[in-house]
Amino acid sequence: MSTIESLAKTVSQYLPYEEVAKVKRAYYYAEQAHDGQKRKSGEHYITHPLAAAEILADIRMDADGLAAALLHDVIEDTGISREALAEQFGEQVAKLVDGVSKLTHLEFNSQLEKQAHNFQKMAMAMADDIRVIMVKLADRLHNMRTLDSMPGHKKRRIARETLDIYAPIANRLGMYNMRVDLETLAFEAYYPMRSRMLQKAINKRYGQRVKAIQKLEDYIRSELAADYLEAKISVREKHLFSIYHKMKKKKKELEEVMDVLGVRIVTDKHDSCYRILGVIHALFKPIEGRFKDYIAVPKSNGYQSLHTTVMGSNGLPLEVQIRTEEMDTVANNGIAAHWAYKASGKDAQVTNHDRATKWVKSLLEIQEKAHNPMEFVDTVKGDLFPDEVYVFTPKGEIIELPSGSTAVDFAYGVHTEIGNTCISCRINRRLAPLSTQLESGQTVEIITAKSAQPNVAWLSFAITGKARSNIRHYLKSKQRESAISIGYRLLTRSLNAYRSNIEELTPEQIEQVLQHYQLESLDDLLESIGKGRHVGYLVARQLFPNFNEEEMITPKSFKVNGSEGMLISYAKCCSPIPGDPIVGYVQVDKGIIIHHQGCPNVQEYLSSPENYIRMTWSKEIEEELTVSLIVTYTNERGAVAQIASSITDTDFQVSNLDIIERGKISRLRLNITISSRVGLADVMRRIKAVRCVEKVSRETIVGR
Structure with missing residues (x-):
């Protein structure tokens, strides 16, 4: 069994006498503080911090780090304050112990959320002082070595958390021995049968x-x-x-x-x-x-x-x-x-320390842009399991990226602004799409445009934490702008019924409604209306509670101009296009979904008008939307080719062609990108003129 003397002997090989004395003093302080406490195994509690300190002594941790390892449970388990530790051992040790103490024992709704929150806290503690995570890794390694005293369900939970969080962090910090020990013990605890069978197969x-x-x-x-x-x-x-x-x-x-x-x-x-x-x-x-x-x-x-x-x-x-x-x-x-x-007085490995510090600093940037712990962990997963690829900038600079990274990851790896404005790339001087997976040794040049902006589709192929966090952050800020703009228009429309507008509202009226909805600012209220969390005309009624309803006027239609952003979308069930009679359905957090007035999916909702908005198309709209046509035709040789070629000389694009029924009389579905009912009528007329076509109709619209 480890003793303080064996620890002191190890430490004295690389630390001066006064620092060895500090480590011993920390041990005796911790021993006294934990007096009477026992572990699940029945051992005196002090054996655990002592073992954690020995693990760190083997990798030559400094005196403050070792003192923190010996004292790491003192604040949490014994009631001794941070101030008392600072007085006894200095601010550095107290700060480290406090950092480790903050990483444990929080209650969450789910185990997954708890893990995510723990990892988020770890990242923040690492950013403060990287020794915090090293003490925590040593603490976890000794807990894994003494896991047998735990009940089965706890053993599996701790082992899973070790594989998901602690071992990847040890790997990311380059601590191979620590990672191997953690993975081996966790694998044996979580998959005992698989571990035994694989070992048997290797021996054979x-x-x-x-x-x-x-x-x-x-x-x-x-x-x-x-x-x-x-x-x-x-x-x-x-x-x-x-x-x-x-x-x-x-x-x-x-x-x-x-x-x-x-x-x-x-x-x-x-x-x-x-x-x-x-x-x-x-x-x-x-x-x-x-x-x-x-x-x-x-x-x-x-x-x-x-x-x-x-x-x-x-x-x-x-x-x-x-x-x-x-x-x-x-x-x-x-x-x-x-x-x-x-x-030992050498400085050869400062670069290694700098690399780790740089990675931890990048976690801080991701943390600032993440909206919750689950999103944060999802974002950094790629950075925790990095089989790297090494690619070059046109100037010959090496950029390290996880395996599977694409040109978008590279763009954000060079600089956030380059990522936000990239439109394409050249890989080894050849044009390539941004979704192209990169291979080691390639030279990548990013093409940017001032007007370009991140696309939600990038999240399907960007894998680095930096790229994903920046894309999400940009989209969320853009979505807020869009929601505020739509909320402003919806509330203005509702206030028109009360013969008022937003500019005429008094500070008292605004404050009263903000308190009612527990919001902090007018922008928050407008965003909430734009996202469908609150209904515009109910907010207007709250602003004018004593208004005579007989004097109200009917609100004007909400005009769709095609520039509202990502919180106006078009229903795929009926594919409305400019010129169609339309109605807007307000859905929480999705904004306004526009349906054709004759769409079967909106008929049942018309009984709850608070979720509906009368809508019309703006005259200036030039938005291109997809519409589905069902073509019934006589199945003869070359019939499909004739139908497709009937619209090839128009400006409209066929995005999909699908035969849905075969026989003497067949049916096919054509998806066409179109900008108006006039254009649609022209296309339908051209298809109807084909000799084998019997009928052309829009899909799912009632009465057609």
Whole structure:
């Protein structure tokens, strides 16, 4: 069992005497504070913070971080205040402990929401001081190691949360060892049967490998020595969850996973890495397409190494990783390597710390634009599972993006303003759509236009957190503008009935109605009306409660001019077009949905007129809308081609043609983009003139 003396011995290897004394003092303070408290396993509670501190000492955490690990449950569980900790151990330690304390024990409506909220809080705490998340990861790792004392349902919940949140964060911060331990323990707890079966299958396929591994190590070592190359060589087995995840994600059998066994070669210098690569490729046949140079182009979490997969002498694929000692430290401990180098007086890994800090800062930007924790987590998921692609700007600058990223992700990766105004792109000098998935090594140039703006369709193919948060933020602000504009017109129309308008309202009237609806500003009220949450004429009645209803005049129709934005939409059931008699149905949070007056779907609603608005088309409208025509025709050779060609010399576009009934007399549906009833009449007349056509009608409109 760990003791404070064993911790002090580890810490004294890299920290001066006075800082070791501070760590010991924090232990005794925590021991006294937790006196009498026990864990579910029956152990004294102090064993948990001590174990968390030992985990951090192994990756050379500084004195304040270790003190915070020892004290991380003191504020939450013992009633000792933040101020008391600051007085005893300084503001830095108190701030870290407070940050860790805020990450736990909140009640939410659902487990999913709780996880989302916890992750959001973690991101904010990380932005303040990245050591907060490192203490939290150490806390979680020890909890996973002692999970057996928990009841089954809690064990599964904690394991799932570890796989969903904590392990991906450790991975994103480059802390390989921490991530592997968390994933392995969580996999065994959440999928015990799958874990056992997969381990059995690996033992069967790669069994009796101890002697073979020793032989392989000796063989590589002797060949490197012959070329005067010194290196440490170790053969390892890919950890269980990683194999399971790859099999599941890529739908592969165990035999198809190429890197179950791997060789790690650690040398002294950069150039030695490339010389060793040459020796390995001379000894074993490399597998095509399986070489990656993460030294020249590091991963976004600072990871550097050469990766190649070769065919081993036993006919099984073998992944070889080649790196320097410094790269190995970063690969295993990620951002934690920053403190190891800081303690030894080196500054070689400042860039790795900066990368992690940059990522955390980007989380802050996403957080500011997210409207709730669930949206925040959905947005950053892509950043937490990054198999990177590396693409170049026209000036040769490298942009790192998650695998599956598109040109839109690249545009936002360069700059938010470029993302907001992009219209197309050139990939390796060839024009390509923004939805094109990018591959490593491509050069991407974004084409922008001042008048361009983000499109809601981009959310279906943008995957990076930065792109998705900016698109959503822009669309929501645009939707608010649109809602305020429509709300203004709807309320003005309702106030006309009371012989008034918005400009004539007194501050007292506005304040009274805002209090009634519990809103803060007139814009909030107008937005609410525009989104259908409140009805314009009911708000008007609230503004003029004593008005004589006999003196009211009938409100004018709401004119549709085609520029209202995203809160006016056209019903797909009846596809109204300019010139049709129309009615507007007000639907909460969707604004006004325009139906043809004869549409069957609106007849039942006409009994509740508060949800309906009389509408007319503006004379200036030039909006193009889709209308469906049903064509009944005699089925003869070339009939469909004749019908289609009858409208090819018009300005109207056929967006879809679908045969819905075959026989001697057949029927087809034509979807045509059109701008007026006059144009529609012209199209219908042209189709009717085709010799084989018997009847043309609009779909779903009553009385046609």
